[in-house]
Amino acid sequence: MIEADTRTPRERYRAQVREEIKQHAWTQLAAAGAYALSLNAIAKQMGMSGPALYRYFANRDELITELVKDAYRSLADTFRARAEAGADLGDLAHALRQWALADPQRYFLVYGTPVPGYQAPEDTTRITSEIMTVLLDACTAEQPPATAPSPLDPHLAERRAWAGQHPAPPSALRRALTFWTRLHGVLSLELAGHFTGMGFDPAQLYAAETEALAGR
Amino acid sequence: MIEADTRTPRERYRAQVREEIKQHAWTQLAAAGAYALSLNAIAKQMGMSGPALYRYFANRDELITELVKDAYRSLADTFRARAEAGADLGDLAHALRQWALADPQRYFLVYGTPVPGYQAPEDTTRITSEIMTVLLDACTAEQPPATAPSPLDPHLAERRAWAGQHPAPPSALRRALTFWTRLHGVLSLELAGHFTGMGFDPAQLYAAETEALAGR
DNA sequence: CCGTTCAGTTAGAGGCTATCACTAACGCTC
DNA sequence: GAGCGTTAGTGATAGCCTCTAACTGAACGG
Numbered sequence: 001m002i003e004a005d006t007r008t009p010r011e012r013y014r015a016q017v018r019e020e021i022k023q024h025a026w027t028q029l030a031a032a033g034a035y036a037l038s039l040n041a042i043a044k045q046m047g048m049s050g051p052a053l054y055r056y057f058a059n060r061d062e063l064i065t066e067l068v069k070d071a072y073r074s075l076a077d078t079f080r081a082r083a084e085a086g087a088d089l090g091d092l093a094h095a096l097r098q099w100a101l102a103d104p105q106r107y108f109l110v111y112g113t114p115v116p117g118y119q120a121p122e123d124t125t126r127i128t129s130e131i132m133t134v135l136l137d138a139c140t141a142e143q144p145p146a147t148a149p150s151p152l153d154p155h156l157a158e159r160r161a162w163a164g165q166h167p168a169p170p171s172a173l174r175r176a177l178t179f180w181t182r183l184h185g186v187l188s189l190e191l192a193g194h195f196t197g198m199g200f201d202p203a204q205l206y207a208a209e210t211e212a213l214a215g216r
Numbered sequence: 217m218i219e220a221d222t223r224t225p226r227e228r229y230r231a232q233v234r235e236e237i238k239q240h241a242w243t244q245l246a247a248a249g250a251y252a253l254s255l256n257a258i259a260k261q262m263g264m265s266g267p268a269l270y271r272y273f274a275n276r277d278e279l280i281t282e283l284v285k286d287a288y289r290s291l292a293d294t295f296r297a298r299a300e301a302g303a304d305l306g307d308l309a310h311a312l313r314q315w316a317l318a319d320p321q322r323y324f325l326v327y328g329t330p331v332p333g334y335q336a337p338e339d340t341t342r343i344t345s346e347i348m349t350v351l352l353d354a355c356t357a358e359q360p361p362a363t364a365p366s367p368l369d370p371h372l373a374e375r376r377a378w379a380g381q382h383p384a385p386p387s388a389l390r391r392a393l394t395f396w397t398r399l400h401g402v403l404s405l406e407l408a409g410h411f412t413g414m415g416f417d418p419a420q421l422y423a424a425e426t427e428a429l430a431g432r
Numbered sequence: 433c434c435g436t437t438c439a440g441t442t443a444g445a446g447g448c449t450a451t452c453a454c455t456a457a458c459g460c461t462c
Numbered sequence: 463g464a465g466c467g468t469t470a471g472t473g474a475t476a477g478c479c480t481c482t483a484a485c486t487g488a489a490c491g492g
Binding site: 229276 | 452458
């Protein structure tokens with residue numbers, strides 16, 4: 001569908017430059033991590049003077065926050081797309097790993113070391129809950145055959161604020177949470193390089209954890 | 217036991233100042249994260265000029281590397297101490313959590329976002345294997361009653377370089393690995409604040425994961 | 433077509449890392 | 463205890479960085 005672009009030329013130009021800045025930011029990020037992200041260097045690459053970028057982002061933090069939001073949105077989009085294509089938990093796990101491996105620094109932007117005082121903006125919590133919803137849907141649809149009762153279930157049944165109005169039973173809540181934490185555990189250590197030199201294949205460990213999640 | 221300090225006065229002074237620098241570094245780290253760690257600020261706090269610190273650490277990276285090594289050693293020490301006191305897997309898990317909560321930024325120094333090019337120094341891999349040994353000991357000593365065979369075990373039986381000469385059976389290797397990844401998954405997300413506002417108690421989730429590890 | 437808006441400029445303050453030449457104190461040796 | 467080499471700490475400086483401020487020129491919109 002083709003829609004008339006109601007934005008003024010200035011707005012369109014502005015959006016385009018913002019996007020270009022973020023593009024450069026992503027490549028810098030992938031190359032040297034968030035720490036090394038430099039507005040000055042980006043400006044130089046784009047052939048303009050340093051302070052020019054402050055027309056587009058109030059400061060370095062705002063640019064990074066924007067990248068974080070885009071990363072969240074990217075993950076939520078891939079998840080939602082897979083879910084709409086009928087993905088089960090295993091497929092979602094695989095999609096998560098692919099997404100993480102495609103750009104490790106993007107993963108760390110979302111799930112890496114936080115700055116002590118940092119408060120996530122409202123938007124990201126909304127996107128997080130979108131991701132959670134996909135996960136809860138999958139966990140609810142796909143109940144494992146024989147589920148051993150977990151001592152966590154009563155607690156989750158009582159404190160299920162994060163699940164909103166989702167009709168998932170406590171066991172599904174638990175499985176969604178452990179899906180998140182266990183896969184993040186493997187991915188995070190793998191991407192950080194903690195498995196290098198150990199000899200085993202991280203993919204196999206990931207697959208085994210995925211299987212345990214589906215089966216239990 | 218009191219040993220004669222064979223170091224020269226200069227060496228002793230040097231070690232003392234190095235320690236003092238690291239002390240200030242730790243407080244800065246806990247307050248604002250590794251990113252904000254500033255040699256200049258530390259020097260000012262200690263009442264000396266910025267460049268003076270370069271007598272003690274070649275550069276900022278070397279100081280941080282030193283902190284990382286100390287963090288590793290601290291974790292290894294607490295683990296070893298608990299193990300010598302007859303700790304089982306559950307105790308080790310509890311010790312890990314206490315260690316992480318005591319100083320989240322220290323945890324992230326070890327297990328947080330890595331700098332893309334960074335190669336861990338030889339020392340840390342040695343300390344890591346020390347930690348792994350304690351873990352493998354515990355997993356070997358404490359075999360769960362009915363262990364469902366995991367598809368991961370054959371792979372680990374074949375690729376067990378990281379376990380060195382440790383006599384742990386494949387299932388123990390797997391349990392040590394999953395101990396690490398699962399608890400790290402929960403801890404990392406908790407410390408990063410990803411659970412805040414969700415309503416449930418991270419400690420309960422951690423306890424449930426610990427229990428699952430011991431029982432399975 | 434002309435006034436307004438806004439992108440981009442240079443200059444500069446203040447932070448940082450890191451190097452260099454220098455000084456002064458310290459400790460080892462005789 | 464005197465002298466001398468070693469070394470801790472200094473200020474100056476270069477070169478990054480973020481971010482502010484004043485200015486300029488071009489593009490847009492009525």
